[in-house]
Amino acid sequence: MIRDCGGMSSEKPKDRHHHGNLRAALIEAGIALLTEGGLDALTLRKCAARAGVSHAAPAHHFDGLDGLRVAIAEEGFDRFRRRMLAYADAAPQTPRDRLFGICRGYLAFARQEPALYDLIFSFRANSRMIEDLEEGSAPSYMVLRDSCAPFQPAGADPVILETQVWSLVHGYAMLILTGRFGDTSARDEEFLAVLDRIIAPPLSP
Amino acid sequence: MIRDCGGMSSEKPKDRHHHGNLRAALIEAGIALLTEGGLDALTLRKCAARAGVSHAAPAHHFDGLDGLRVAIAEEGFDRFRRRMLAYADAAPQTPRDRLFGICRGYLAFARQEPALYDLIFSFRANSRMIEDLEEGSAPSYMVLRDSCAPFQPAGADPVILETQVWSLVHGYAMLILTGRFGDTSARDEEFLAVLDRIIAPPLSP
DNA sequence: GCTCCAATTTGACACTGTAAACTTGACATT
DNA sequence: AATGTCAAGTTTACAGTGTCAAATTGGAGC
Structure with missing residues (x-):
């Protein structure tokens, strides 16, 4: 053998x-x-x-099944991060195009490795596992954060915009996995167009 | 006994x-x-x-464990729907306030019954379970859809706006459950303010 | 009283995670 | 070379799980 x-x-x-x-x-x-x-x-x-x-x-x-899951999730987050960066780097390098690229990479990963995507986001607050995973997940979150940074309004809480963009894409990916809207990705661009509204500067008085 | x-x-x-x-x-x-x-x-x-x-x-x-999960999810979706409606009905009855109420109810349910929220959104596309759950989940989706309807731009694909709003709130709830941003709900209103940008009518040329 | 039936129990099996004790090979020291 | 030590895997065992088939039970209808 x-x-x-x-x-x-x-x-x-x-x-x-x-x-x-x-x-x-x-x-x-x-x-x-x-x-x-x-x-x-x-x-x-x-x-x-x-x-x-x-x-x-x-x-x-590994420390039991949970430990194995955490270890796999670390690898999953790494692939997730690289997928986002690959899509971002393939786009023209304006901050806007980069943000859109990151989001497209985000969706691509969810579609291409749905089970791995499910796993990395399956850990819940206040669990031992999510603490163990902190180190492995932080770089991915940083990628998202950086792509939002150029659009932060001066003086505002920087977390808000970042959270809005992130929630939007995360929710879309989750809903795709549930099969709620037959997943074709044909509507992705129409959907992502809302990003332009979210990152638009605040109205001047 | x-x-x-x-x-x-x-x-x-x-x-x-x-x-x-x-x-x-x-x-x-x-x-x-x-x-x-x-x-x-x-x-x-x-x-x-x-x-x-x-x-x-x-x-x-029930048809095995999966059957029990579906049955519980049906009850869960019903509570979910009623929670959203309760928050919506408590708000002034402009379409905008109603939409915000629905979204606040959405988040309230995710926070108050996180495990039940996890369960109802744990079924994945192309599984037998999600077909069995179709009947139980549709009313909840209808509530969200209706609250978005007043803001649909004439002539546009009605699914887009609805999906954008829905993804935003769903993603926010999911990220809350992962404990990514210490969940205080203090930032909810700042976060939800982006809804006004999403539902704003298209720019007139 | 009798039968029939649906609800529930009983018993069994395979699979899972987990823990303890054991075996084995590699390596360092002498 | 003999020895001891140690990490890596194995073996064995056990409790909990979903699932199935067969047996049991109590009530309804006749």
Whole structure:
């Protein structure tokens, strides 16, 4: 039986008790399970089986199922962030185009990896997990924040505008996942047009 | 042992095989579990225990755990709808005030019953459950739709504005539940002020 | 009294997370 | 080379879960 270490280099099946990079392999297996079967399909035992180790092996790398979920969410946030940046960098570099690019990347990630998107936003306030995830999620939030910064009205609470933009896109993505409006992305641009209203400077008296 | 039927009328403990209104009692028990312990605490067996019946009893009233979740979500959507209407009716009856009232009720429900809010929006596209829930969720969506209707620009796709408002509030509620911005509701009015920009009529050329 | 029926229980099974004890290989020290 | 130590996985066991089939029960209708 060939032991797939999950890495790109083909290593020999060393021995029975040192996988080499089991932690990464388990995360990879977990993402695959997630992609194939949704949130409920993510299971410690199935992860272990897919990585070719015994069912209790993951306990030595993560703090239980919640720990595995947090670890996968860290990887998920990283992909999320990179997706947003990729879309932003592909757009002309006016602040407005950049903001729109970020939002398009946001929606693209939700559509292309819905289960992973579900996972990273499945942690609730005041849980131990969301504290553990703080470090992994902060960079993604920073990307959103930065793209809103050029439109902050002077003297206003900077959190407001940022929260408005963020809520809009987050809510749209969530509603897409519920299938409420048949998801075609055909209406995305019409929808995102409201961003121009949100970022418009305050009316001068 | 006194058998609590979950209803408001005190009925005698009839017998061991005819509960009387077990379905409603199970839903009630499920909501209690949800409130106390979040989504993961909702369990067929714990529901049965709390209703004072055997562990397999729920199977005869719901189609498995998913069926129970759908049934609870139906009740949840109903409470959700009534909460929005209560806030809307408490406001002065201009279309704008009504829209703001609906949105405040939306946020109030998410804050006051976070687990129930999580449950009703936990079903994903193309699942059997979301089809079963269609009938129960439609009235809530209709409430939102109606409150946006007065602001629809003539000739435009009516779905756009509605989706924008809805996404904004939905996203805000979701982000509140994740605890991203310490939830005080102090900033709600500042946040909701963006609604005036969204519903403003299109610029005349 | 009798049968029939629907509601509920009982018992069983597979799967899950978790914890404890055990095994194994790698490495450092001597 | 022998030894000890340690981290990585394994094995075993247990409680909780959803689900199914079969048995039980009490009431309704005759």
